[in-house]
Amino acid sequence: GAVVSQHPSRVICKSGTSVKIECRSLDFQATTMFWYRQFPKQSLMLMATSNEGSKATYEQGVEKDKFLINHASLTLSTLTVTSAHPEDSSFYICSALKTDRLNTGELFFGEGSRLTVL
Amino acid sequence: SQQGEEDPQALSIQEGENATMNCSYKTSINNLQWYRQNSGRGLVHLILIRSNEREKHSGRLRVTLDTSKKSSSLLITASRAADTASYFCATAGGTSYGKLTFGQGTILTVHP
Numbered sequence: 601g602a603v604v605s606q607h608p609s610r611v612i613c614k615s616g617t618s619v620k621i622e623c624r625s626l627d628f629q630a631t632t633m634f635w636y637r638q639f640p641k642q643s644l645m646l647m648a649t650s651n652e653g654s655k656a657t658y659e660q661g662v663e664k665d666k667f668l669i670n671h672a673s674l675t676l677s678t679l680t681v682t683s684a685h686p687e688d689s690s691f692y693i694c695s696a697l698k699t700d701r702l703n704t705g706e707l708f709f710g711e712g713s714r715l716t717v718l
Numbered sequence: 719s720q721q722g723e724e725d726p727q728a729l730s731i732q733e734g735e736n737a738t739m740n741c742s743y744k745t746s747i748n749n750l751q752w753y754r755q756n757s758g759r760g761l762v763h764l765i766l767i768r769s770n771e772r773e774k775h776s777g778r779l780r781v782t783l784d785t786s787k788k789s790s791s792l793l794i795t796a797s798r799a800a801d802t803a804s805y806f807c808a809t810a811g812g813t814s815y816g817k818l819t820f821g822q823g824t825i826l827t828v829h830p
Contacts, residue, residue: 606760632816634816634817634818636820641825642822642823643806643820643821643822643823644761644806644818644820645820646817646818646819649817691758693760693761695761695816695818697816705816707763707816707818708763709753709760709761709762709763710760711759711760712758712759712760714758
């Protein structure tokens with residue numbers, strides 16, 4: 601099956617610094633990717649939809665200036681957590697949509713990135 | 719978007735037993751999917767059932783969908799210790815294909 605890679609898988613940073621997480625579709629092009637956030641023992645919450653070549657669409661309550669999303673190529677979307685604070689500590693997961701000629705799609709998830717802000 | 723509810727929140731069974739997890743949702747859907755997540759890992763897609771389907775099988779998995787009750791169930795037969803994981807249902811609706819709303823999840827523990 602298709603592969604979606606996230607990097608880094610784990611990151612620890614100091615409060616106030618910015619952290620970038622990458623989501624790559626390794627063997628297909630993805631015009632649309634999604635970013636989710638998951639707190640311990642909770643479900644996944646959609647943060648934003650990342651569209652190649654255009655601005656991301658953020659879900660209600662998600663600060664776009666706090667969580668910067670860039671989807672500059674068909675295989676890469678990045679999530680930058682700016683001026684991170686301990687409450688931003690979470691598990692961030694991306695998914696990429698693989699579409700075929702019939703425009704039906706299949707989702708593939710990355711392995712997730714665990715962010716710990718000290 | 720509203721999240722669905724799953725029950726039970728936690729399920730503990732012995733190897734060889736069947737495990738049934740339920741999911742309810744609130745809006746109209748195009749399809750409903752079940753995912754598995756091992757602790758601290760990403761999601762693994764298990765099965766997708768479309769809104770016009772009522773039941774689907776894949777190996778030891780059986781999924782049902784009742785759109786009139788806005789509910790779905792996942793049955794894992796002859797469970798194994800390796801099935802221990804969290805299981806989530808996720809619904810897709812509207813025009814944004816791939817934009818999923820996840821249920822709260824069921825933590826399944828299978829004891830050897």
